[in-house]
Amino acid sequence: MDNRVLQEYLEKHSFPVVVKLKKKYLTYEGLQDRYVYILKDGIIKTSVISRDGREFNLRYINELEIVSLLKDEYSQITDAPFNIRVESDEAELYKIDRVQFWRDVNQSADLQGYVKDYYRFCLVHSMKKMQQMLMNGKFGAVCTQIYELYDTFGVKTEDGYLIDFVVTNEEIAHFCGISSASSVNRMMQQLKDMDAIEMCNRKILIKDLEVIKDNIIF
Structure with a gap:
């Protein structure tokens, strides 16, 4: 997903x-909120x-991304769709009034395109995750999650790919x-x-990515 439009x-x-x-939690599922949040820095x-x-x-x-689903563009206040918790030492997030954000979206063709891409990305990710979890069994689900962690945090090293973030079992x-x-x-x-x-050092080093992929139905 190209974030240049959002950055501009x-x-x-x-x-x-x-x-x-x-x-610390930014929002809780079901809690009413009147803002759109965009991650600036952190995890x-x-x-x-x-x-x-x-x-x-x-x-x-x-990375830079809208972290609260937008729902409808008419309500000043809406229920948060999920919990949002900070996992890095700290996180910085832009806080935008949701009515103003939708007004800006409706006045910008580029921003409308970004929002459509954002929804499409969220939908495809959810469908793919559901498919992998349902079709792979528990061991495959764990491999699926390790692969997703590699995709998000993976750093190439001499010994393989280090997931450069501590994730507990x-x-x-x-x-x-x-x-x-x-x-x-x-x-x-x-x-x-x-x-x-x-x-x-409590981080996962993937020594053989092909073994992980072999246990996932893509």
Whole structure:
């Protein structure tokens, strides 16, 4: 998704920037809010809570992007669609009145195109994630999440690809709909035994990306 249009829009305005510290929530699912938030710097995680109280992680976001779905363009206040929590030491986010944002969108063909691309990206990501989770089983779901982490945080090294962000097995479980971190522990050990990954200072090093991909139905 090309963020140049969004960057140009933000540079033309002096929107306030809010700073949140690690593990602090920006919004909660269902909480009424009147703002659109755009990540400026840092790492955030989106998640939802199931009816039985379990958390299901959706995505990590670490680049300039709208981080709150926009819903309709008429309501001044709307329910937040998911939880947004800061995962880096701190995160900076642009805070824009949603009515003003929609007014600006409706007056700019370029911004309208960006919003359409944003919705399309969110839809495709959700459909792809659902397909991979449903068709791959638990082990494949863990491999799917590791691949997504590689895609988001992966850094090429001499030994493979380092996921340059600490992600616990509990968090991976929440991404995969697995009830216990111990199940993820066993699958991570299986990947270690296959010489596909190893841990380096609590970070995942992917030694053989093809092994990860072989266990995913794309």
